[in-house]
Amino acid sequence: MMKEVIKGRRTVSDRRAQVHLTETIAILFIFFILVGLGISFYGKYKSISFVEQQEELLQARAIRATLKAIFLPELLCSRGSAEPEENCMDVVKAREFSPQLQDKFDDYYFEMFSYANITLQQIYPSPEKIPLYVHVPETYEQRETTFFVMALRDETRGERGVPSYGFGYLQVEVFS
Amino acid sequence: MANKKGQVEVTINWVYVLVAGGIILLFFIGVIVKQKTASEEGLAIDVVRVMENIFVGAGVSEKTKNFIDTSGISEFTLYFDCLDGVGEYGLQGKSANVQNVIDPLFSSSTIHSPKLITWSVPYLLPFKVIDFLYVTAPNIKYYLYGQDDFIAELEKEGEEFGNIIVLDGQNSYMGIDPQGNDQIRVVDISGTLVKDGFAVPEKLLSLADEKVTALVLQGESALFFQKDAGRWHLLNTLPIPIVSLGGARDAAKLGAVFSTSPDTYQCNMGKAFLRLKNVAKVQLARAERLAEYYDLLNPAGFCTNLISHADKNAKDTLGEMIDLLESCTLVPEECDYQELIPLSQEVERINEELKVNCIALY
Numbered sequence: 138m139m140k141e142v143i144k145g146r147r148t149v150s151d152r153r154a155q156v157h158l159t160e161t162i163a164i165l166f167i168f169f170i171l172v173g174l175g176i177s178f179y180g181k182y183k184s185i186s187f188v189e190q191q192e193e194l195l196q197a198r199a200i201r202a203t204l205k206a207i208f209l210p211e212l213l214c215s216r217g218s219a220e221p222e223e224n225c226m227d228v229v230k231a232r233e234f235s236p237q238l239q240d241k242f243d244d245y246y247f248e249m250f251s252y253a254n255i256t257l258q259q260i261y262p263s264p265e266k267i268p269l270y271v272h273v274p275e276t277y278e279q280r281e282t283t284f285f286v287m288a289l290r291d292e293t294r295g296e297r298g299v300p301s302y303g304f305g306y307l308q309v310e311v312f313s
Numbered sequence: 314m315a316n317k318k319g320q321v322e323v324t325i326n327w328v329y330v331l332v333a334g335g336i337i338l339l340f341f342i343g344v345i346v347k348q349k350t351a352s353e354e355g356l357a358i359d360v361v362r363v364m365e366n367i368f369v370g371a372g373v374s375e376k377t378k379n380f381i382d383t384s385g386i387s388e389f390t391l392y393f394d395c396l397d398g399v400g401e402y403g404l405q406g407k408s409a410n411v412q413n414v415i416d417p418l419f420s421s422s423t424i425h426s427p428k429l430i431t432w433s434v435p436y437l438l439p440f441k442v443i444d445f446l447y448v449t450a451p452n453i454k455y456y457l458y459g460q461d462d463f464i465a466e467l468e469k470e471g472e473e474f475g476n477i478i479v480l481d482g483q484n485s486y487m488g489i490d491p492q493g494n495d496q497i498r499v500v501d502i503s504g505t506l507v508k509d510g511f512a513v514p515e516k517l518l519s520l521a522d523e524k525v526t527a528l529v530l531q532g533e534s535a536l537f538f539q540k541d542a543g544r545w546h547l548l549n550t551l552p553i554p555i556v557s558l559g560g561a562r563d564a565a566k567l568g569a570v571f572s573t574s575p576d577t578y579q580c581n582m583g584k585a586f587l588r589l590k591n592v593a594k595v596q597l598a599r600a601e602r603l604a605e606y607y608d609l610l611n612p613a614g615f616c617t618n619l620i621s622h623a624d625k626n627a628k629d630t631l632g633e634m635i636d637l638l639e640s641c642t643l644v645p646e647e648c649d650y651q652e653l654i655p656l657s658q659e660v661e662r663i664n665e666e667l668k669v670n671c672i673a674l675y
Contacts (some may be wrong), residue, residue: 197362201369208373210441210588211595215675217664218437218560220375233598238591245591248414292672293606300672 192279195313199281202250203309206269207285211238214290226307228291231257231267246270252277252312259289259305277312284308357407360386364402365411371431372416372446378473379431387427393420393448395580398587415588417581418446419568422523425495426450430474436564436585438557438653439661440596440675443588445564445581447571451476452495455570458486459502463530463566467500470562480506489514496520499527500570509547513540526573530555530566533651537575549575556582556650558657586650590638596675597631603672604628616671619663627667627674630659 206212207224211234214225238246252274259265285307295301371379383391390405400418403410417436432447449455455471457464458480471477480486486506491497497517501507507527517525517540525540534552538545553575557565565582572578600620607617620627634656641648664674 194362197366201366204369204373208375208444210435210443211592213441215440217668217673217675218439221441227599229599229602230595233595233602237594237598241591245415245587293602 191313195279195281195311198251199283199309199311202253202255202311203283203285203307205249206255206307206309207287214288222288222290224286225288225290226257228259228267228289228303229293231269234269242270242272247272254310256308257287257289257305258308259303261303261305274312279313280310282308282310354407354409357404357409361403361409361411368416368418368431368446371433372444375433375435375444377433381429381431382427383429384427390423390425392423393418393577394422395577398580398583400581400584415584416446417443417568417584418448419571419578419581420448421453421496421573422577424448424450424453426452434562434564434567438589438657439664440592442592443585445568445585447567449474449476449571450495453498454478454494454496455498455500456480456486456489457500458506461502463563464502466561467567467570487514488516490516491520496524496526498573500530501527502530504529504531507538507545509538509545511545513543513545518543528569530569535569535578537573537578553579554651556653558654558661586638586641590635590642593631593634593638597628597635600627600631600674607671616667619667619671625659625663627660627663630656630663634660
């Protein structure tokens with residue numbers, strides 16, 4: 138009789154313990170699901186913001202490269218010691234830039250432009266494409282292209298040394 | 314018996330809660346500390362990135378003066394350095410920095426100020442080589458002594474900066490007061506105020522040695538000084554030549570004014586000479602195209618002669634300039650950049666003559 142009572146008590150307490158254990162497991166399960174969801178959302182958010190940041194950096198690099206290319210002393214339309222003509226490139230110098238400085242494209246100008254493709258496109262008086270700096274990576278994930286309208290001065294085309302002006306645009310592509 | 318069991322259970326539960334709570338608390342404290350460090354590093358990265366953009370913008374646009382509000386990072390000290398041709402700047406004590414081998418940036422070694430001043434001046438030898446960027450701050454005071462065009466020009470240009478003061482004599486020099494400024498720099502073109510071993514004005518003794526510097530410009534050379542135990546100490550054993558054609562807005566001389574270290578100055582000038590070689594190569598190629606153009610028009614004419622055949626013609630002079638720069642790259646210790654000056658003057662003369670009736674070289 139006594140044994141049966143004890144057995145009965147044990148059964149009740151065992152059941153209670155089982156319920157407790159199940160509860161705990163359920164809570165832990167939900168907790169870990171929530172933590173997992175949190176980590177996955179955070180990871181997703183981080184990866185999106187990383188991609189956005191990469192894009193922002195590439196855009197900033199494109200602007201910097203364009204700015205540097207527009208003001209390259211090697212190419213600008215100089216006027217003696219006076220301030221150079223704004224937004225203007227000397228076509229004679231532009232044609233010579235790449236052939237003369239090709240050997241510097243892997244070090245000096247790479248430091249300046251990194252992976253980029255910079256081309257001067259003359260539209261008027263005659264279409265002409267002048268590659269200035271070409272350093273395109275074999276594989277790339279992103280590409281950012283900017284265009285900048287330029288006046289193009291060619292003194293060898295004008296009469297009696299009076300410069301002849303055309304126009305075109307500078308195309309700057311950067312890669313990452 | 315059951316009561317005792319319950320008491321023990323409750324105690325164990327509380328201990329469990331405390332331990333678990335403590336671990337969770339520690340975890341979040343760890344996350345916060347980690348996040349704080351990461352955000353500070355992130356801030357440093359953002360700051361140097363923004364600085365790079367600002368300096369690129371300021372550097373390419375000629376003769377511009379910019380005032381940049383840096384009050385958000387005024388608790389940090391910016392540092393500027395240049396070693397072996399590589400310039401570097403960033404926030405002191407932070408790993409984020411920008412390294413640059415192209416653009417010459419002349420500045421104090423450190424700047425701690427809520428505002429930055431940038432000034433860009435083209436370096437001409439005789440054609441434009443590159444833009445020099447000078448970085449300073451309102452709390453870095455420049456005291457100029459002596460009378461010449463350069464000082465007068467610097468005084469005028471510096472009116473906007475508000476940190477350039479002209480001394481009118483020995484007494485005003487001895488009375489220089491830091492007045493809460495971060496750095497003091499004396500520019501003496503007379504060579505009488507600042508000499509190796511001379512006493513530094515008394516009120517400047519309160520500032521740290523590296524915060525009190527001086528420059529003596531004598532002829533076409535510069536001597537850099539720094540305060541050391543209350544006296545001026547010459548930093549460069551040999552005078553550093555100023556390689557420039559003089560005239561208004563002497564970029565090389567201005568570089569010496571804004572650089573506090575002779576090594577940094579020479580390193581930045583080295584960047585300019587490196588660029589000069591490239592620009593001169595393009596200029597030479599342009600001269601060759603002009604020679605071809607005039608050969609077709611009038612092979613025995615004045616323009617062809619000046620570009621290709623005269624005793625001192627444009628092509629030969631530019632070629633000499635490139636050869637000199639090439640040899641300087643190969644054997645820098647035997648290089649005398651001052652030899653560039655007569656060659657540049659020659660190119661300038663040829664250009665002036667060409668401008669009359671021919672296409673100018675630059």
